[in-house]
Structures are given as C-alpha cells and as structure tokens.
Amino acid sequence: MINITSISFLGPKGTFTHEAANILGDDLIPYCTIPAVMESVANNETEFGVVPIENSIEGPVGITLDSLAHKFDLKIYKEIIIPINQNLIVNPGCKLEDIEDVYSHSQAIAQCQEFINRNRIQPHYAVSTANAAKNIVGDKSKAAIGNRKAAELYGLEILEANIQDTDNNETRFVVVSNEAHEPTGKDKTSIIFSIYEDRPGGLYNILGIFQKNNINLTKIESRPSKKGLGKYLFFVDFNGHINDEIIKNILNEIEENTYFLKVLGSFPEF
Amino acid sequence: MINITSISFLGPKGTFTHEAANILGDDLIPYCTIPAVMESVANNETEFGVVPIENSIEGPVGITLDSLAHKFDLKIYKEIIIPINQNLIVNPGCKLEDIEDVYSHSQAIAQCQEFINRNRIQPHYAVSTANAAKNIVGDKSKAAIGNRKAAELYGLEILEANIQDTDNNETRFVVVSNEAHEPTGKDKTSIIFSIYEDRPGGLYNILGIFQKNNINLTKIESRPSKKGLGKYLFFVDFNGHINDEIIKNILNEIEENTYFLKVLGSFPEF
Numbered sequence: 001m002i003n004i005t006s007i008s009f010l011g012p013k014g015t016f017t018h019e020a021a022n023i024l025g026d027d028l029i030p031y032c033t034i035p036a037v038m039e040s041v042a043n044n045e046t047e048f049g050v051v052p053i054e055n056s057i058e059g060p061v062g063i064t065l066d067s068l069a070h071k072f073d074l075k076i077y078k079e080i081i082i083p084i085n086q087n088l089i090v091n092p093g094c095k096l097e098d099i100e101d102v103y104s105h106s107q108a109i110a111q112c113q114e115f116i117n118r119n120r121i122q123p124h125y126a127v128s129t130a131n132a133a134k135n136i137v138g139d140k141s142k143a144a145i146g147n148r149k150a151a152e153l154y155g156l157e158i159l160e161a162n163i164q165d166t167d168n169n170e171t172r173f174v175v176v177s178n179e180a181h182e183p184t185g186k187d188k189t190s191i192i193f194s195i196y197e198d199r200p201g202g203l204y205n206i207l208g209i210f211q212k213n214n215i216n217l218t219k220i221e222s223r224p225s226k227k228g229l230g231k232y233l234f235f236v237d238f239n240g241h242i243n244d245e246i247i248k249n250i251l252n253e254i255e256e257n258t259y260f261l262k263v264l265g266s267f268p269e270f
Numbered sequence: 271m272i273n274i275t276s277i278s279f280l281g282p283k284g285t286f287t288h289e290a291a292n293i294l295g296d297d298l299i300p301y302c303t304i305p306a307v308m309e310s311v312a313n314n315e316t317e318f319g320v321v322p323i324e325n326s327i328e329g330p331v332g333i334t335l336d337s338l339a340h341k342f343d344l345k346i347y348k349e350i351i352i353p354i355n356q357n358l359i360v361n362p363g364c365k366l367e368d369i370e371d372v373y374s375h376s377q378a379i380a381q382c383q384e385f386i387n388r389n390r391i392q393p394h395y396a397v398s399t400a401n402a403a404k405n406i407v408g409d410k411s412k413a414a415i416g417n418r419k420a421a422e423l424y425g426l427e428i429l430e431a432n433i434q435d436t437d438n439n440e441t442r443f444v445v446v447s448n449e450a451h452e453p454t455g456k457d458k459t460s461i462i463f464s465i466y467e468d469r470p471g472g473l474y475n476i477l478g479i480f481q482k483n484n485i486n487l488t489k490i491e492s493r494p495s496k497k498g499l500g501k502y503l504f505f506v507d508f509n510g511h512i513n514d515e516i517i518k519n520i521l522n523e524i525e526e527n528t529y530f531l532k533v534l535g536s537f538p539e540f
Contacts, residue, residue, distance in 0.1 A: 056499045059332055063380065081499065106376055106395065110333065125376065125395040168498045201481045203490065207474040218500050220473065221492050228438045229326045229351065230488050 007175075008037045008046040014130035014150035020080045020173040021050040034063045038072045041176055048077065048175050055084065055171045057164075058107045060221050060235075064174070068264060069192050069223070069233055075265035076190050077177035084169045086112050088160040089133050089144040089151045096159060103132035104145035112145055115163040172270075180242075181267045187241040188218060190264035193254060194225055194233050202257075203234065209253050213246055215239060233260075241266040277445075278307045278316040284400035284420035290350045290443040291320040304333045308342045311446055318347065318445050324491070325354065325441045327434075328377045330505075334444070335493050338534055339462050339503055345535035346460050347447035354439045356382050358430040359403050359414040359421045366429060373402035374415035382415055385433040442540075450512075451537045457511040458488060460534035463524060464495055464503050472527075473504065479523050483516055485509060503530075511536040 009021035011030020021028050029046060031037045037049040054060045068074065086108055090099065102109075102116060103126045109116070116123050121143070126132035129146030133154050136142040143159070144150070151158050181187075195202030210217060219237035240247040242263060255261045279291035281300020291298050299316060301307045307319040324330045338344065356378055360369065372379075372386060373396045379386070386393050391413070396402035399416030403424050406412040413429070414420070421428050451457075465472030480487060489507035510517040512533060525531045 054494070054499065056494050056501075057496050059330075059494050062329055125397065127395065166496050168496065170499060172499055201477070203487075204474065204477040204481050207471070207477065211471045211474050217473075220502070222490055224324070224326050224329050226327050226436050226438065229324065229440060229442055231326075232490070 006046045007048045007050060008040040009050040010034055010037055010052065012128060012130045012134075014133065014146070014153040015128050016082065016084060016147055016171060017050055017052055017173060018130075019147060019149060020052075020082050020171075023080055023082075024048065024050065024078075024175065034061070035067050035071060038067050038074055038176055041074060041178065042072050044178070048177050049074075050080070050173055050175050052171050053174045054221070055107060055169070057111055057166060057169050060223070062223065065221070065223050065235055068176075069262065072176075074176040074178065075180050076174045076267050077179065077181050077265065078175035078267050079188070079270045080173040080175065081170055081270045082173070084111070084164065084171050085147070085162050086145050086164045086169075087148065087151065087158045088115075088163050089136070089146055089156045090159045091136065091138065091140050092155070092157050094140045094143075094157070094159065098140050099143045100141045102143045102145060103135060105129050105132065108145045111164045111169060114165045180265050183241040183243050183266070184268040186269050187239075187266045188237050188269050189240055189242055189247060189266040190235070190237050191251070191254070192233055192235050192260075192262045192264065193258040194231075194260040196259050197231060205257060206234075206254060209250055209257075210238060213250055215246070215250060276316045277318045277320060278310040279320040280304055280307055280322065282398060282400045282404075284403065284416070284423040285398050286352065286354060286417055286441060287320055287322055287443060288400075289417060289419060290322075290352050290441075293350055293352075294318065294320065294348075294445065304331070305337050305341060308337050308344055308446055311344060311448065312342050314448070318447050319344075320350070320443055320445050322441050323444045325377060325439070327381055327436060327439050330491050330493070332493065335491070335505055338446075339493070339532065340496075342446075344446040344448065345450050346444045346537050347449065347451050347535065348445035348537050349458070349540045350443040350445065351440055351540045352443070354381070354434065354441050355417065355432050356415050356434045356439075357418065357421065357428045358385075358433050359406070359416055359426045360429045361406065361408065361410050362425070362427050364410045364413075364427070364429065368410050369413045370411045372413045372415060373405060375399050375402065378415045381434045381439060384435045450535050453511040453513050453536070454538040456539050457509075457536045458507050458539050459510055459512055459517060459536040460505070460507050461521070461524070462503055462505050462530075462532045462534065463528040464501075464530040466529050467501060475527060476504075476524055479520055479527075480508060483520055485516070485520060
C-alpha cells in the first residue's frame with residue numbers, strides 16, 4: 001500500500017476500478033468519469049487517481065489515452081493489473097429462464113457476447129457494471145453483468161460465474177499523480193508521440209531507435225490524433241527508467257524525429 | 271452505385287451507417303449487430319454488407335476489426351468515408367433549458383462531451399444514435415444526439431446542429447463481400463498480422479519490408495490479440511493492389527516473418 005491520504009477512482013463503488021484501487025489503500029473517493037478522476041489529482045483534491053487504461057480482450061480505453069495526451073499533465077505513478085471475471089448477477093431466487101434482459105457496461109457486454117447469444121438474452125448498455133447491478137434490483141426478468149463486489153453491494157446473487165468468452169481477460173489500470181515514482185531497478189516508461197505526416201517511414205524510424213539500443217517495447221497502441229483519418233498518436237511503453245542514461249539518449253533522439261513527444265513517466269513493473 | 275440486389279447494413283434505419291450504405295444503393299436491409307451484417311454476407315443472404323471500421327476522433331470500431339480477424343473470411347470490397355455531424359435532436363417546440371437528459375451511442379456522447387458538460391445535461395448511452403432518437407419521442411426533458419435522418423424518421427427537430435467537439439470528424443465504413451474488387455489503378459490493400467512474441471523488433475522488421483519497397487502505409491492500428499496484455503494484432507492498410515508484382519513480393523516476405531497473416535483484400539481508394 002502507498003502511504004497516502006486520498007485516492008480517487010472511476011466509480012461508482014463496486015466496479016473493477018474500485019477493486020484495483022483497493023490494492024492501493026482504503027481512503028477511496030469515487031468520481032463519475034475518467035476525466036473527473038484525473039482532474040481531482042491535477043487540482044490536488046486527491047493525491048492519486050486510478051483509471052482503467054486497457055483490457056486484454058477489448059483493447060484500449062480511449063478516453064483515458066485521450067485525457068493523458070490532450071487534457072492533463074499527469075504522471076503515471078504505478079500500474080495495476082487485475083484478472084476480470086464477469087458474472088451474471090440476478091435478484092435472489094431468480095433462474096436463468098426468467099431472464100429476458102441483461103445490463104452492463106459496453107465492454108462487459110462485448111466480453112460476454114457468446115454467453116448472451118447462447119441464452120438469447122437481450123443486451124443493454126449501462127454506464128458501469130455497478131450501475132447495471134443497481135438498476136436491476138427488484139426486477140426478476142433483468143440481470144446485470146459485473147463483479148462479486150457489485151452483487152454484494154446491492155443484495156444480489158451470482159447466478160453464473162466466469163461467463164466471459166475467453167480466458168486471458170485482464171485489465172491494466174494506471175495510478176496517476178503529480179509526482180514521479182523513484183527508480184526501483186525494474187521499471188517501465190510510457191510515452192506518446194506523433195510522427196511527421198510528410199516523412200515516409202516515420203514510425204519505422206522511431207522503432208529503429210529502440211531496436212539499435214536493444215530496448216524492448218512492452219506495448220504499442222495507435223490512437224487517432226483527432227486531426228483526420230490516418231493521422232495517429234502512438235502510445236508506447238518500454239523497459240527502463242527516464243533517469244537511465246540510455247533512456248535519456250533514446251528520448252532525445254525521439255524528440256528530434258517526432259512532431260510531438262510527451263513523457264508520461266516511469267513506474268515499477270507490476 | 272454498384273449494380274446489385276441487396277445490401278445489409280448496421281441498423282436501425284437513420285444511423286450514420288444507413289447514410290453510408292445509401293451511397294451504394296437503395297435495396298438496404300438493416301441488421302442489429304456488426305457480426306450479423308457480416309454473417310448475412312457470408313451466408314449469401316445479401317451480396318454486400320456495410321459496417322463502420324474507424325472514426326477519426328474515437329478510433330477503431332473494435333467489434334468490426336475482431337470480426338474481420340477472427341470470425342469471418344470476407345473481403346473488403348470498398349471503403350466509404352462520410353463526415354459526421356452530430357446534432358441535438360429534440361421534440362418539436364422544445365428549448366435547450368428544458369433538456370435534462372441526453373441519449374446516444376457511446377461514441378456520439380464521447381464526440382460531444384464539451385457540449386454536454388457546458389449545458390449540464392446528463393448523458394446516457396443508447397444502443398445506436400437512431401435508437402436514442404426513437405426513445406425520446408414525447409418526452410420534452412430528453413434529447414438525443416444523432417444525424418438529420420434520425421430526426422426526420424421520428425418526427426423530431428434539430429435544436430442545435432454540429433455540436434461535436436472537434437472538426438475533422440469523419441467515419442470510414444467498409445463494404446464487405448465474398449468477391450474481391452478488380453484493380454482500378456488507384457487501390458489500397460488491407461492486411462492483419464501478428465508478430466512472433468519471442469523475436470525482438472518484430473514490428474520494426476515488418477515495417478522495414480514496406481520501407482525498402484517504398485510503399486506507403488495509410489493506416490496502422492494495434493488490437494489486442496485476445497491472448498494476453500501486450501500481445502497484438504496489427505491492422506495495416508497500404509497503397510497498391512494484391513495483383514501488383516511488388517505487393518505480391520511484399521506479402522510473401524511478410525508471411526515468412528509473421529506468426530499470422532490475413533489479407534482482407536484490395537479495394538479502390540475512396
């Protein structure tokens with residue numbers, strides 16, 4: 001646990017983000033959107049903020065990447081990875097054949113598509129997994145998809161556990177802060193860059209800088225730069241700390257060859 | 271227009287996909303999910319299917335990429351790009367100060383975040399922009415976000431036009447088919463590949479094959495391979511047709527150096 005006073009997280013209570021934030025501490029404050037979590041940290045209302053950044057099945061969380069790139073100057077202080085097990089949550093005593101409609105966050109619905117199709121239940125989107133659980137209370141024709149905590153919170157039961165389509169379902173969360181984490185010896189660094197549109201092979205040349213220095217990329221994601229189709233920001237994670245001499249040199253060389261570079265910070269590998 | 275009998279599209283009527291499909295022809299059949307559109311083509315119920323593949327602001331449509339990669343063996347026959355203008359749709363006579371809640375597809379909500387915040391309206395997700403319009407009929411405290419067609423279809427009015435946060439908002443749709451498109455002299459080719467996890471510089475080496483042949487990439491997207499965090503499929507579009515000698519050679523070299531390669535076809539540039 002980090003020795004701190006307060007941590008904001010993407011609420012409401014009972015979401016997977018709540019589960020991840022619980023690993024850090026107990027003084028947790030829910031905020032209703034991802035930008036609101038980041039803003040609470042930027043304004044020093046809270047010291048750390050926990051938001052999801054990518055799921056191994058559904059991919060990146062666009063609003064987190066966009067907020068880090070365009071809206072806030074926050075550091076990634078830590079990463080947390082937790083396995084995602086989705087459950088069919090129902091009112092006590094309810095059976096599978098009673099269920100006509102199922103509610104959840106769109107990512108959870110997408111993760112359980114085969115289960116939903118097989119059981120011929122009508123899917124509906126909700127703002128969060130916890131919100132879906134809250135909204136089905138008292139209606140036996142409705143179910144929600146979410147975690148054990150959401151079921152407990154609203155006096156509901158888990159009718160079927162682990163209903164996600166594929167294993168290897170895990171979500172990576174980032175803890176954002178105004179402070180950088182000190183080096184631990186086993187760190188990762190996150191950067192965002194965009195390449196010059198008019199120079200062919202732009203991405204190839206940047207990847208070459210890592211290659212010739214024998215630095216492994218642990219992640220590469222493209223996101224629209226919001227300047228038109230085919231124009232991207234690249235989110236890259238790699239091994240090493242920004243205080244390392246070799247990483248400093250790499251970042252200098254990248255800066256000379258990109259249109260935009262933002263260093264999101266170095267943090268211990270989870 | 272393509273001279274054909276039937277085209278499936280991601281419905282319901284009044285969505286942006288409906289608008290894109292209308293460019294191809296008039297015999298249009300709505301299906302309620304992206305995989306259902308593709309399945310109708312795979313089963314020869316319809317000859318072409320129209321689905322969104324990426325938006326310039328919100329990024330890729332995950333379910334389209336995943337369905338092309340994992341579920342269907344369809345060709346991309348054509349691409350269609352249309353500008354996305356979002357409008358605040360209300361019941362006739364309704365004013366901005368009456369509106370408490372706004373409904374739309376999650377991507378449309380994300381595209382109009384600043385407008386929603388500025389006017390202190392509570393956002394709610396709906397299954398589609400057209401569905402949102404349908405659901406607000408008769409309730410003056412509710413608005414929807416969508417296109418002009420959706421407003422017309424349900425006897426609603428546009429209270430404010432072009433409420434999206436940023437310009438450059440356009441969506442690329444693909445027309446899928448069992449048939450390949452013949453070369454036109456100005457074509458693009460779409461492929462999906464995954465690299466060997468245990469070989470460093472995998473992506474760098476693949477991009478180098480394009481670089482040394484002077485072939486421009488027009489798109490590069492990473493998607494989770496669903497095998498765990500940090501393992502990706504890459505969706506790449508580039509100039510040229512699979513019948514070109516140079517493109518054949520490039521694809522052979524990529525095949526030798528990747529774990530998985532799927533050619534989604536060549537189609538005329540929009």
